[in-house]
Amino acid sequence: ETGVTQTPRHLVMGMTNKKSLKCEQHLGHNAMYWYKQSAKKPLELMFVYNFKEQTENNSVPSRFSPECPNSSHLFLHLHTLQPEDSALYLCASSQDPTGVSTEAFFGQGTRLTVV
Amino acid sequence: AQSVAQPEDQVNVAEGNPLTVKCTYSVSGNPYLFWYVQYPNRGLQFLLKYITGDNLVKGSYGFEAEFNKSQTSFHLKKPSALVSDSALYFCAVRPFSGGYNKLIFGAGTRLAVHP
Numbered sequence: 001e002t003g004v005t006q007t008p009r010h011l012v013m014g015m016t017n018k019k020s021l022k023c024e025q026h027l028g029h030n031a032m033y034w035y036k037q038s039a040k041k042p043l044e045l046m047f048v049y050n051f052k053e054q055t056e057n058n059s060v061p062s063r064f065s066p067e068c069p070n071s072s073h074l075f076l077h078l079h080t081l082q083p084e085d086s087a088l089y090l091c092a093s094s095q096d097p098t099g100v101s102t103e104a105f106f107g108q109g110t111r112l113t114v115v
Numbered sequence: 116a117q118s119v120a121q122p123e124d125q126v127n128v129a130e131g132n133p134l135t136v137k138c139t140y141s142v143s144g145n146p147y148l149f150w151y152v153q154y155p156n157r158g159l160q161f162l163l164k165y166i167t168g169d170n171l172v173k174g175s176y177g178f179e180a181e182f183n184k185s186q187t188s189f190h191l192k193k194p195s196a197l198v199s200d201s202a203l204y205f206c207a208v209r210p211f212s213g214g215y216n217k218l219i220f221g222a223g224t225r226l227a228v229h230p
Contacts, residue, residue, distance in 0.1 A: 033218075048217055
C-alpha cells in the first residue's frame, strides 16, 4: 500500500453525533492534507498542514475541525454534520510542502454517511 | 482561476486498443502536472508527473502522458489497454504560491476497458 492509513474505512453517523477520522503516515512526510470526494465532482481540498501547522483552510464549515498533533498523524473531528457531508474523505501526505515536484500519497479513504 | 478540466466523464475502449484520457489545465506560471488512478474502494495512486524536460512522460503500468504547452494539455495515453486498467483517472496541477503548494484535481474520467 501507499504508507498512508486511514481509519475507519466506513462510518455512519447521525447529525447530532460527534466522531473523528484518523490518518497516519509512515513515510516521514512533512505535509498532510484532507480532501473530500463527492460523486461527479473534483476532489475538494479541505485543509493543509505543513510541519504540524495549518496553512490552508479552504472555506470549510466549522463542523469540520482538523487536528495535527505531529507530522505523522492527522485527525478530522466531525460534529453536527449534514446529509450533504456524506462523501469519501481522503487523507494525503507529501514529503516537502515547498517541493512542487513531489507527488502526494493517498490513504484509502473513509466513506462517511450522515443519516 | 487555476483549474483542471477533464472533458470526458467516461471513456470506453476495447482491450488491446490504444487509449487516451484528456486533460487541460489553466495555471499561472510553470505547470507541474500529475495523473492519479483510483480503483474501486481505494485511495488515489500516483501514476506519473511532468515537472520539466521531455514532453513525453512515462509512468506506472505502461501509461504515458504528453505535455503540450501551446494547447495547455496533458493527455494520458497507453498503447494497448487492459481490462484491469478500468478505473477512475484524475489529472491534477500543482500551482506554487505562498511558499507551499497544493494539488488541484479535475473531476475525474472513468475508463472502461471491454474484453
